[in-house]
Amino acid sequence: RAHVETYGLRGGADWHGRDVQLEGDGMRFTAWHEGKVLAVVTTRLPGEHNASNALAALAASVRIGVPISNAVEAIGRFQGVSRRFEIRGQVRGVTLVDDYAHHPAKVRATLQAAQERFHPGRVLACYVPHTFSRTLSLMDAYADAFQGCRLVVLGPIEPARERHLAHTVSSQDLAKRIRGVDEVVVVDSARSAAYKLASVARPGDVIVCMSVRGFDDVVGKTLEVLERSPVA
Template identity: 30%
Template sequence: MNLKDIHKIYFIGIGGIGMSALAKYFHLHRRIVSGYDKFPSSLTSEMIDEGIHIHFEENIALIPKDADLVVYTPAIPPDHQELLYYQHHNYKVIKRADLLEAVTENSITIAVAGTHGKTTTACMVAHILKYSGFDCTAFLGGIAVNYDSNFLQGKNDVVVVEADEFDRSFLKLNPNIAIITSSDADHLDIYSTTASVEKSFADFAGKIKKDGKLITKRNLSFLKYIDKTINISSYETDGTVSDFYSTNLHLIDGTYQFTVHTNVEILGNIHLPVAGRHNVENAIAAAAVAYTLGIDKEKICEALSTFKGVKRRFEFIVNDENAVYIDDYAHHPAEITAFLNSVREIFPNRRITCIFQPHLYSRTRDFADEFGKSLSICDDLMLLPIYAARELPIEGISSDMLLNKISTTRKAVCEKNQLIGELIKRDPDLVVTMGAGDIDQLIQPIKFFLTESTKKKKQINEYT
């Protein structure tokens, strides 16, 4: 596909985090961009302000009939009226992954994959490249706080992308450098088995260009399937046998300071401003990419020490002596375990009140026992109804079913409109929200509740 021949692009699902980055890219490159999404959001508002026309009604009367290219996301159902219109009238219709393939085809591509950690790691890589002056264009799966955007435009031919394993989309890419942060089972509605997930990650590694490099966490399960001719560097947080690793890891005021080593020299000391032990691991992976590109060691360490994080990834919404509220995108048992253990490490003496919205009926079914174990880490749990996304309900699969697998003694299922009432009953001092659905709509109400509750407590203390 020759992108030079594409002048008008229509995105079905333009408000998605990956779709919106591509829409911004083509709008910046003076293409006529428009799109549909189901609901308004901060991303759609931003694009509308930039001059991109977006509508929120599934209606073929509103779509452009002169589009050169139509792009859709796998989250769009196959019976979507607009998608069906374009397909039946023989427009060029492709998935988001196909467009990302075309955009990166002639670039030096750094692709970050993994069932967990890929968004933060990709943002870290992009930040190092920007901060150091190496530069890059980046299509990110989250809002990088340093830039308040999921899309960064560069002046060279280096592109950083998040490589999504869902629907095997990452197999469209041919990176020069690839990171694989994890290969745990997920999306079993697509892959069916853990072995199929692992083989797909091995297939992704096989897409790396000749003379390219794979940077992967040491001892991941997919490695047993990998082509042994691939040039591999490993990383880890603990231990000294990998090509990149950390030592002197210690917690300072809720964040980590550590030393990064290569297998031949010390890279330098880093005080990572974002919380979470798992983010130290992500930082080492990002540092490994930058080192491979020949970026100055001091610049790598300085960049990571100025990294402000990613929206909805261990994001502190409220953080004072009276109340703490942290929001995270965790929606898989391994992510929940890593997140809650990090929260516990930072706040060992506080009671963790957790609000979790399960994402997808199939994921809840496939990992019900694992969810039970990971969610039992918290002290007080409120489960919201399952967020269906693209799925229909599955008989017997519900938040009530999941609740029975959780050993936490104080636990309940509640609707979103009941949540603040439940929080009033509990009077929490540490709240976390987790999930990949629309739980982010509750962030501001919870923040308001906690800040107002703190004000009332102060007023009471002043009069007693």
């Protein structure tokens, strides 16, 4: 039978992260194991979800025999992977972030990380829902996933293997359900999304683009538009 240990930031777990706070562009927390303090851990990645991931990495590393100090050092050096809160560039004071977030929980975590890291700048989101069945079944969860955004731009639903379900739900349906944001628009192309995002952005803002396939490099297109025209 496999040995099981739990981890979390809310207490009650074998591995517990406390005093979670922003540290520069990333996060800092104190790692506890079975009621004892082990180490103060920093990660270069923003958001509580990345602090939780760092705690999991620490637990796994220690369990396979990696010295705690080595594990903490490695976690602190890790700069992330492609399309996981990847900062693609900054133009005229506007930061562009690319992320793989593809369901409501990931969308919410990514946007909360952006709000924390770039406060008091505004968060503008571009999102491409993935598959018709997932969009339809998670519609209620999507409703609150974008709270606090100045703008949400929705692209067409990525059908993947579900083109036969195109009649069941659309991005327009999702737009009607989203709440807690200033503006929601639906576009039919990455180019249209780029122009809309650039027209609203101003210095200090962050644009977070989330999709499975990259939405025809909407991040790159938005950077191009921003470079050619002044921000608001």
